[in-house]
Amino acid sequence: MPHDFDALRSELGLPPASRSDTFSVEVLAEAAAIAAAGVPELEDATSIPFVTIDPPGSRDLDQALFLERVGAGFRVQYAIADLGSAIPPGGPMDEEARRRGQTIYLPDGRVPLHPTTLSEGALSLLPGGVRRAALWTIDVDESGGTGRASVRRALVRSVAQLDYEGVQASFDAGTPHPSIEALADLGRLRLRVRVALGALELALPEQEVARDGDEWRVGMRRRTDVDAWNAEISLMTGMSAAQLMLGAGIGLLRTLPTASDASLAAFLRTARALGISVPDGATPATVLAGLDPDLPASIALMREATGLLRGAGYEAFDGAAPEAPLHAGIGDPYAHVTAPLRRLADRFGTEVCLAICAGGEVPAWVREALPSLGEIMQASDRLASQADRGATDLAEVWELLGRVGETFAAIVVRADQDGGEILLMSPPVVARCTGYGLPEGGTITATLAEVDEAGRRVTFSFSPEAEGSTRS
Numbered sequence: 001m002p003h004d005f006d007a008l009r010s011e012l013g014l015p016p017a018s019r020s021d022t023f024s025v026e027v028l029a030e031a032a033a034i035a036a037a038g039v040p041e042l043e044d045a046t047s048i049p050f051v052t053i054d055p056p057g058s059r060d061l062d063q064a065l066f067l068e069r070v071g072a073g074f075r076v077q078y079a080i081a082d083l084g085s086a087i088p089p090g091g092p093m094d095e096e097a098r099r100r101g102q103t104i105y106l107p108d109g110r111v112p113l114h115p116t117t118l119s120e121g122a123l124s125l126l127p128g129g130v131r132r133a134a135l136w137t138i139d140v141d142e143s144g145g146t147g148r149a150s151v152r153r154a155l156v157r158s159v160a161q162l163d164y165e166g167v168q169a170s171f172d173a174g175t176p177h178p179s180i181e182a183l184a185d186l187g188r189l190r191l192r193v194r195v196a197l198g199a200l201e202l203a204l205p206e207q208e209v210a211r212d213g214d215e216w217r218v219g220m221r222r223r224t225d226v227d228a229w230n231a232e233i234s235l236m237t238g239m240s241a242a243q244l245m246l247g248a249g250i251g252l253l254r255t256l257p258t259a260s261d262a263s264l265a266a267f268l269r270t271a272r273a274l275g276i277s278v279p280d281g282a283t284p285a286t287v288l289a290g291l292d293p294d295l296p297a298s299i300a301l302m303r304e305a306t307g308l309l310r311g312a313g314y315e316a317f318d319g320a321a322p323e324a325p326l327h328a329g330i331g332d333p334y335a336h337v338t339a340p341l342r343r344l345a346d347r348f349g350t351e352v353c354l355a356i357c358a359g360g361e362v363p364a365w366v367r368e369a370l371p372s373l374g375e376i377m378q379a380s381d382r383l384a385s386q387a388d389r390g391a392t393d394l395a396e397v398w399e400l401l402g403r404v405g406e407t408f409a410a411i412v413v414r415a416d417q418d419g420g421e422i423l424l425m426s427p428p429v430v431a432r433c434t435g436y437g438l439p440e441g442g443t444i445t446a447t448l449a450e451v452d453e454a455g456r457r458v459t460f461s462f463s464p465e466a467e468g469s470t471r472s
Contacts, residue, residue: 002214002215003215003216003394003398004017004108005017005106005107005108005391005394008106008387008390008391008394009106011390012383012386012387012390014104014106014111014383014387015111017106017108017109020109020110020111020112021112021115021116023096023115024092024096026092027092027093027096027115028115028117029092030088030091030092030093031093031114031115031117031118032117034086034087034118034122034123035117035118035121035122039130039131039132039155040085040132042132042153042154042155043135043152043153043154043155044154044155045077045079045133045135045154045155045156046130046155046156046157048066048077048156049066049159049178049179050064050065050066050077050079050125050156050157050158050159050179051064051065051066051158051159051160051161051162051177051179051180052064052065052125052127052158052160052161052162053065053162053163053164053167053180053226053230054161054162054163054164055163055164056163056165058161058163059116059119059120059121059124059126060103060112060116060119060120060124060341060342061081061124061125061126061158061161061341062080062081062124062125062338062339062340062341062342062346063078063079063080063081063125063233063234063338063339064078064079064125064133064156064158065077065078065079065179065180065233066179066180067179067180067181067182067183067186068182069182070139071142072141072142073139073140073141073142074139074140074182074185074186075137075138075139075140076136076137076138076139076140076186076233076236076237077135077136077137078135078136078137078138078233078237078338079125079131079133079134079135079136079154079156079158080133080134080135080136080237080337080338080340080346080350081123081124081125081131081132081133081134081340081341082123082131082132082133082134082153082340082350083114083123083340083341083347083350084134084340084347084348084350084351084354085132085153086118086123086132087114087347089363089365090365093114093115097113097114097344097347098344098369098372098376100113100344100380101113101343101344101376101377101379101380101381101383102342102343102344102377102380102381102384103119103341103342103343104380104383104384104387105384105387105388106387106388106391107209107210107211107216107391107395108211112342113341113342113343113344114341118341119341119342123341124341125156125158126158126161127158127159127160127161128157128158128159129157129158130155130156130157131155131156131157131158132153132154132155133153133154133155133156134151134152134153134337134350134353134354135151135152135153135154135156136149136150136151136237136240137149137150137151138236138237138240140186140189140190140236143189143193144189144190144192144193145193146236146239146240149237149240149243149244150357151241151350151353151354151357152354152357152358153354159179160177160179162177162180164224164226164227164230165224167180167183167226167230168224168225168226171183171184171225171226183226183229183230183233184225184229186229186232186233187225187228187229187230187232187233188229190232190233190235190236191228191229191232191289194232194235194330194331194332195285195286195289195331196285196331197285197331197332198258198283198284198285198328198331199285199329199330199331199332200284200285200288200305200308200309200328200329201228201285201288201289202288202302202305202306203223203228203291203293203302204223204293204299204302204303205220205221205222205223205293205299205428206220206221206223207219207220207221207392207428207430208220208221209391209392209395215398216394216395216398217395217399217427218392218395218396218399218427218428218429219428220428222293223293234338235330235334237337237338238254238330238334238335238336238337238338239330239332239333239334241335241337241349241350241352241353242325242332242333242334242335243333244352244353244356244357245317245335245349245352245353245356246321246325246333247356248352248356249317249318249319249320249321250317250318250319250352250362250367250370251316251317251335251349251352251353251370252314252315252316252317252335252336252345252348252349252352252370252373252374253314253315253317253322253325253327253333253334253335254312254313254314254327254334254335254336254345255312255313255314255315255322255324255325255326255327255333255334256309256311256312256313256326256327256328256329256330257311257324257326257328258326258328259307259308259310259328263307263308264283264284264308267284267304267305267307267308268282268284268287270301270304270440271287271301273440274297274300274301274440274441275297275441276291276297276298276301277290284305284308285331287301288301288302288305296411296412296441296442296443297441297442299411299413299423299441300411300412300413300414300440300441301441303413303414303421304413304414308328309328309329312327312329313374313378314345314373314374314377314378315374316370316371316373316374317370318367318370318371335349336349336377337349337350337353343377344373344376344377344380345373345377348366348369348370348373351363351366352366390456393456393457394453394456396427396429396430396431396458397451397452397453397456397457397458398453399427399429400427400429400448400451400458401451401453402451403448403451404448404449404450404451405447405448406447406448407445407446407447407448408424408425408426408445408446408447408448408460409424409425409426409443409444409445410422410423410424410425410433410443410444410445410446410460411423411425411441411442411443412433412438412439412440412441412442412443412444413430413440413441414440415438415439415440417436418434418435418436419432419433419434419435419436419438419462420432420433420438420440421433422438422444422446422460422462424446429458431457431458431459431460432457432459432460433446433459433460433461433462434449434459434460434461434462435461435462435463435464436464437462437464438462444462445462446460446461446462447460447461447462448460449461
């Protein structure tokens with residue numbers, strides 16, 4: 001019998017896959033009315049040839065971009081789906097979105113924040129159609145520093161829906177779409193700026209669960225250059241939004257405290273122990289930026305760096321700026337404003353920035369909601385993480401059922417007194433491994449010791465004498 005994720009969904013209080021898009025009659029009626037109303041009269045920016053970059057088959061398209069070179073610098077036009085002008089404050093959909101917090105993704109389907117008639121239809125920046133947008137314009141100088149940043153409402157039209165692999169192939173061939181020709185240069189420049197600010201940039205491959213016939217398989221997706229460059233545009237926009245909010249004394253920041261000096265020093269010691277070059281004056285940010293993600297030691301150090309990224313939260317403020325506005329992982333204050341179709345906070349953050357740039361007052365419904373948004377987002381972040389980790393754990397278990405006693409090549413990504421954490425070469429399973437003497441950052445041969453489907457856990461064992469154990 002094919003495996004499914006229904007038990008996990010039930011455990012997390014999520015609807016089964018067959019009813020993932022279930023909303024109340026009132027919410028669906030409101031969505032239908034919004035879709036039928038069409039677009040309002042706004043500034044016409046449809047002559048700008050925006051494009052979107054998303055995973056293949058995506059329908060909930062939050063962002064569209066157009067880049068141009070201006071002298072030695074750049075101008076970024078970044079269109080974000082405009083939900084604030086479409087969703088009535090205090091109505092059924094607004095209340096339901098506040099209950100959900102964000103879209104939850106599972107391998108067998110997502111539980112959307114908004115009805116798909118809007119998030120994958122009338123409000124999504126799908127190609128060819130005229131859509132309402134919050135249109136950011138950000139100037140970047142030749143050093144990568146941002147100058148004037150502003151946002152306004154406008155009508156936009158995407159001319160092409162691109163995907164990451166296709167865009168990467170186009171850059172590799174020297175034939176990128178004209179609307180994003182500058183993406184590589186701008187993305188690299190902005191990454192250098194953030195590393196100089198202390199940003200902890202991890203290029204870890206990501207586990208993905210996908211259907212293979214009637215089964216579910218765990219795969220590993222490596223981050224492409226285009227992934228990183230495109231992310232820099234979104235991060236720059238969120239950093240610009242945070243500066244607008246701090247300047248006006250009102251907003252909602254995504255925060256992350258700086259790790260302690262002891263933790264930072266321990267990280268650099270681990271890097272040296274793994275054989276990674278740590279020049280005098282190097283910081284965790286510069287060490288991470290110089291890693292080759294294909295090397296086992298690099299993967300181990302990047303996993304170690306996740307320990308420096310603990311304590312993320314949200315900080316709402318109205319009046320005095322927060323005492324600790326920094327997001328240490330990004331290197332600067334940062335606000336969520338670029339994914340409103342999928343994340344509740346972005347709709348409110350965008351409204352704050354629109355009001356600031358228009359020289360008006362932040363709407364009362366936004367101001368009243370700010371204090372409660374952090375708690376809503378934290379709860380939905382936990383749920384999203386549990387869904388993602390639970391689904392991956394299940395798929396790992398299903399991959400290894402009936403294989404206890406077999407041996408696998410693996411990278412040791414973390415070692416401790418009685419074992420550690422390993423990443424199998426194939427299938428790409430992350431699991432606990434018992435045994436002494438695991439060579440952190442090295443490769444070993446591990447034996448599958450236990451597969452616990454009920455506990456969603458697999459365990460391996462290691463012996464230093466096992467044939468094939470090597471240190472890379």
